[in-house]
Amino acid sequence: MTRSIDIRTNSDTGEVYKRRGWKRTDPIPEYIYDIHQSLVEEGIIVRPEIIKCSKEFIHKLEKDLPNPNKPRRLMRCHYANRCPICNYLREQQVDTEMNPHRQRLLDHGGKNILMTFKLRHNNDSLPKLQNVLKNSIKTLKESRPFSKGLFPSKFRFYVKTEYEISWSEDNGWNPHCHLQIGSTNPMPTDEIKKHVAPVWTKIVTKVSSNKYYIPNLSHGVDVRESLSGGHSQDKDPYEDAMRKLHKKSMKEMKEKFKDFKFDTAGNKRIKGSYSLMQMQSNLNDIFIPLLKEYYKKTVKGFRRIFFNLNSHHSLFRKITPIVK
Numbered sequence: 001m002t003r004s005i006d007i008r009t010n011s012d013t014g015e016v017y018k019r020r021g022w023k024r025t026d027p028i029p030e031y032i033y034d035i036h037q038s039l040v041e042e043g044i045i046v047r048p049e050i051i052k053c054s055k056e057f058i059h060k061l062e063k064d065l066p067n068p069n070k071p072r073r074l075m076r077c078h079y080a081n082r083c084p085i086c087n088y089l090r091e092q093q094v095d096t097e098m099n100p101h102r103q104r105l106l107d108h109g110g111k112n113i114l115m116t117f118k119l120r121h122n123n124d125s126l127p128k129l130q131n132v133l134k135n136s137i138k139t140l141k142e143s144r145p146f147s148k149g150l151f152p153s154k155f156r157f158y159v160k161t162e163y164e165i166s167w168s169e170d171n172g173w174n175p176h177c178h179l180q181i182g183s184t185n186p187m188p189t190d191e192i193k194k195h196v197a198p199v200w201t202k203i204v205t206k207v208s209s210n211k212y213y214i215p216n217l218s219h220g221v222d223v224r225e226s227l228s229g230g231h232s233q234d235k236d237p238y239e240d241a242m243r244k245l246h247k248k249s250m251k252e253m254k255e256k257f258k259d260f261k262f263d264t265a266g267n268k269r270i271k272g273s274y275s276l277m278q279m280q281s282n283l284n285d286i287f288i289p290l291l292k293e294y295y296k297k298t299v300k301g302f303r304r305i306f307f308n309l310n311s312h313h314s315l316f317r318k319i320t321p322i323v324k
Helices: 014-020 030-041 084-107 126-142 144-150 189-207 239-245 250-259 276-281 287-297 314-319
Strands: 057-059 072-074 111-117 156-168 172-183 221-225 305-309
Touching: 030 084, 030 276, 084 111, 084 156, 084 172, 084 305, 084 314, 111 126, 111 189, 126 144, 126 156, 126 172, 126 189, 126 287, 144 189, 156 276, 189 221, 276 287
Parallel strands: none
Antiparallel strands: 057 072, 111 172, 111 221, 156 172, 156 305
């Protein structure tokens, strides 16, 4: 099987663009499309709108953005939880929006605080875990100790919320949440953890009917500073390998997905768990059933990543001129 005409680049490959000195307007790496196509061929992605993602052009509502000379843009499905393409786009969009504010905060003596919230779990239902996590995080943000005590408006410059998921043979699915909070609160991170850990445990106790999900004080919350805004260093451990494969034909890529053995021994997450990107990048007999479950059972309307900027913070006034 050969790759069909690729409407994204008007049938021109990346090499042709490079040879002609053109800049690619598509921000998605080629290997992400190959993962998407392989998931479609494996019957993991079945929704028609996700299958058609990035295969049709539509007229832009705002003609001048981002390329004024091109009146059309690619139609994306926007299922960031279910589509590798839109998942990648959403991550890039949020990071692009957050990074200038993070750097400005650091330049003014603030801290980018990375907080990770977990649940106890042992081969539990994925939708149940996601619902408990989502509702617990929402309750946490609205709680007085969190919103008024640790991160009141005068200290809280921004909040980036990112839900991730991993899987291990011993414990099954592990949904967890990363909160990155741009804060000018001088409180040390160990003090923040000391205050927020019991609050998190109490909230999960109220939200969940299954008391087994309640995390303990030492492992349920992790708090640290993140100057770069990064986390989960093994999030995409196969990126270099995938980049080397992305120029292959779809037939060759499909064979690579089936037969190519990534060296996971040295890249396993804690306790031998695998991230979603690791599972998508290594479509073998173990991960295919898991990915099918993930794409079919992820809670509807589950927003995976988003960014909120506090317009009432003093730093916002410094970067945004007041229009009279």
